[in-house]
Amino acid sequence: MGIQRFKDHPIINEFNGLKKFFRAHETDASRKRISDFKNFVDMVRSTGDEVAFDIMGSVNFGQAVENSDTDIVIYLNCDSGNHGDCDHENCSRLPIYKHLLVNSIVYENSGNNYQIQVVDCINLNQLDYDLETRNFDSMALLKFGFYRSICRGVNRKLLHSYEQRLESDEELCKKIEAYIADCFLGLIHSNSHTYSFKKYMERVQFSGFQIPPSMLEKINSYLSK
Template sequence: MSKNIVERYLVLKNKYRNYDTKYALKRMQAFRLATQELSRKGYEVALELLGSINFGIVDPTSDVDCILLLECDLHKDQGSCPHHCNNLTFVKAEISKFVTKRLSPESFNIDYLDSINLKYVEEKIRTETVLGDETLYCLLFYRNIGRPVNRPLFIPFCDQLEENHDFVKEIIPWASEALEGYLNTNQHRMSFNKYNERIRARGLSLPEGLQQELQAYMEGES
């Protein structure tokens, strides 16, 4: 597998986003408004969206996979809040309720694959204890492979981590291994087939360059 698998993924993702559907754009707007509404209620929240919306190839029934980033003082000593956390439970419910109502009658699931407590991240950076921390690995990994909502809430943390050369040296092999594992799943490979079918269903053809990039990515060529 190529060492630059992460770079290939990013190039491929950006090329697919040229085909953003109206459903993808509407959902991005709905999630942005949901985080703004939560902020007015005193809950600072951001998201990294994965899956089809990350690539922009969305239809009305496409589910949404996301990473939840929130500020939680109740569990600021933990990288992610436990499932019973009141803040976590409330925020998830509010986002789902707001987005579902705004995009009705579209019907789809919102799956929260992971969560990160930004209060924990802030403290680790403040105390300069970032090396070897998997929560921080995940934060930077999600930022690079996902599609952000309310980016200003957490991007300063990512910038500070990227300025730490020792941390970057640690995360590169970790991120490559994580993405390779994801690439080797049937679900990931089948997703690209779905994206291509949706593009063709709109009467568009896949450029040769995109097809070649996809093939190289799937085969792990350097």
């Protein structure tokens, strides 16, 4: 799933192509963390609620190791009728789920815990409202389009209807597509992005796989844009 229009953008397509290569050499730590988040989704669903995640960083690329942080975006329905930001002031569920998530990771990993960094949280009520009103200034829609284009989703079914509604709105998509392209250009030129790719390459090579020259050329070409 995801928003195909954005995924077809040349720079996003290139990024996802490189990510696919690294995912083909996924670490056990990455697979375990995806399993942890799926278990958490199931636990929340058993209470009658829903939550979804977009996962960034090393787990997104399948290159997490034991001491890697896990960077996440949380999607949830904040308090009934609340169309505001998903933060501690506007969303009583957020601190509860953050606490439950940390506790479930501790329980699942007993002694091999890892740090979770909540990069962002998107209120699905707000997303629904902004799609309904065609809010061209909505940061929630801009971020949703960006995350769904490049991240690794858990419980993607929850997000699919929002993706379809956004993709069906040509004008909204044009604005978001331009925003995503600008974000990527800034991202590519950051030192942290370059460092992450070098780190992932080292991990693949450490596993015993020699990265082909053609793939090294693609990575260098991407980072030099």
